Amino acid sequence: MSVRVRMPGQLRTLYPGTPQWLELDAATLGELLQALNSRMPHLLGHLIDESGQIRPWVNIFVGGEDVRLGQGLATPLPPGGEVLIIPSIVGG
Amino acid sequence: MAEITLLVGTDRGAFAFHSTDRKTWTKTGPFFPGWQVDELTHVDGSLYAGVAAWSFGAAVRRSDDGGQTWEPCGEIRYAEGSEAKVTRIWRIVSHGGRLYAGVAEAGLFASDDHGATWQEVSGLRAHPTRATLWQPGAGGLMVHHIQGVPGEPQHLYVAISAAGTFETLDGGETWTARNQGVAADFMPNPEAEAGHCVHSLKLAPTEPRTLYQQNHCGMYRSDDGGASWVNISSGLPSRFGFPVVVHPGDPNTVFFIPEGGDDKRWAPDAHLAVWRSRDRGQTYTALREGLPQDAYLGVLRNAFDHDNQEELGLYFGTDNGRIFASANGGDSWTCIAQDLPRIGSVRAVVGRVTA
Numbered sequence: 001m002s003v004r005v006r007m008p009g010q011l012r013t014l015y016p017g018t019p020q021w022l023e024l025d026a027a028t029l030g031e032l033l034q035a036l037n038s039r040m041p042h043l044l045g046h047l048i049d050e051s052g053q054i055r056p057w058v059n060i061f062v063g064g065e066d067v068r069l070g071q072g073l074a075t076p077l078p079p080g081g082e083v084l085i086i087p088s089i090v091g092g
Numbered sequence: 093m094a095e096i097t098l099l100v101g102t103d104r105g106a107f108a109f110h111s112t113d114r115k116t117w118t119k120t121g122p123f124f125p126g127w128q129v130d131e132l133t134h135v136d137g138s139l140y141a142g143v144a145a146w147s148f149g150a151a152v153r154r155s156d157d158g159g160q161t162w163e164p165c166g167e168i169r170y171a172e173g174s175e176a177k178v179t180r181i182w183r184i185v186s187h188g189g190r191l192y193a194g195v196a197e198a199g200l201f202a203s204d205d206h207g208a209t210w211q212e213v214s215g216l217r218a219h220p221t222r223a224t225l226w227q228p229g230a231g232g233l234m235v236h237h238i239q240g241v242p243g244e245p246q247h248l249y250v251a252i253s254a255a256g257t258f259e260t261l262d263g264g265e266t267w268t269a270r271n272q273g274v275a276a277d278f279m280p281n282p283e284a285e286a287g288h289c290v291h292s293l294k295l296a297p298t299e300p301r302t303l304y305q306q307n308h309c310g311m312y313r314s315d316d317g318g319a320s321w322v323n324i325s326s327g328l329p330s331r332f333g334f335p336v337v338v339h340p341g342d343p344n345t346v347f348f349i350p351e352g353g354d355d356k357r358w359a360p361d362a363h364l365a366v367w368r369s370r371d372r373g374q375t376y377t378a379l380r381e382g383l384p385q386d387a388y389l390g391v392l393r394n395a396f397d398h399d400n401q402e403e404l405g406l407y408f409g410t411d412n413g414r415i416f417a418s419a420n421g422g423d424s425w426t427c428i429a430q431d432l433p434r435i436g437s438v439r440a441v442v443g444r445v446t447a
Contacts, residue, residue, distance in 0.1 A: 009126075010126055010127070010145055010147070010148060011148060013124060013125060013126055013127065014124070014127070014143070014151070014153070014162075014164070016161075040164075041164050042151065042164045042165075042166065042167050045149060045151065045167040045169060046145075046148040046149055046151065047148070049149060049169075049177050050169055050170045050171070050172055050173065050174045050176070050177050050178075051172075051173070051177075052172055052173065055147065055148065055149060057146055057147040058147055058148065087145075087146075087147035087148065088147060
């Protein structure tokens, strides 16, 4: 089932040609990140660190909810839902 | 005269500068705008960049077309579940047919397939001093210099802040701390095996048992492959600084850029100079022609290099985004670029290696 995911600008710099919004088939957040990784090799390492968890300064929202406060990588994705990948504000 | 490319890594992207006469320079870039580029180098016919971002971690990118396109290399990371995280890629070096990457948190990785996959050289972090004596400095805890001994593929030195200098003779399986004679004023035990704050480390390629280091606590030379070190700070305006360059053809000639001290990281009394010794650090000459003498700037550990030409070209970048070049072994200098982001890495390469 298709969901939309918004890619942060800094990662799009590393993967030129990536649009701000992508549409991919995935049922959970974990599946979505794997699908992104297939499209952008080694992207996963920028989102998941050695702990196996989402990097501490990366925030991922599904339907406006921070997945860190919910089911993390197991978060189900509703059909047509929106996923936002947003780095923490650093500085400023 | 050979064309020279300067590869320049900054806090907010990378740039390249080209010259056919070492007088006029043209700029290309930025590459990786917005990313911290701690390393941009040309190895075995390819460009490699070590990039990092606070949120998104570190990665290596390779370009085989002069920087027009970049391929993601394999991930450099510690084993899943490790408490250590790879946050920066500080140096990428080819030695003995392998590619090595020095990283923060301090460790060493190797690749035998041009960066497609990386394996940790785990012997380094297995050193018994790591648990008790390795500590992060202001820049973190990282492997920031890798020096391979010419003609000896298994023989390398690494410099770790703040752990000191380490040597391997077996390609990284086992390591020996090489810090004897080096001060560590910040530690209670002056004879400690490790924990030293080496800022940069270079060996003399034509006499590789001669090594020089700029340390937090002074400038040092080793005449015996790192087994012992002598302080060669006397005659300099400060013992503090970051980079060191050794003349590629003359092991007796070494260049330092002292700073006023760790409490004020700019040129001593704001009078910027490169200090050259032609007698292994016994005496020094201040080279300041063309350099600003009211300069509240510093030069970081990997931001000083030479171009290996007979009339030696020297180049350094500053923490306020300027690049200075000398085409006469340091006798005089010209500012060839300014208003760049903070510069952390300068590599001089013979030939035009970016498009």
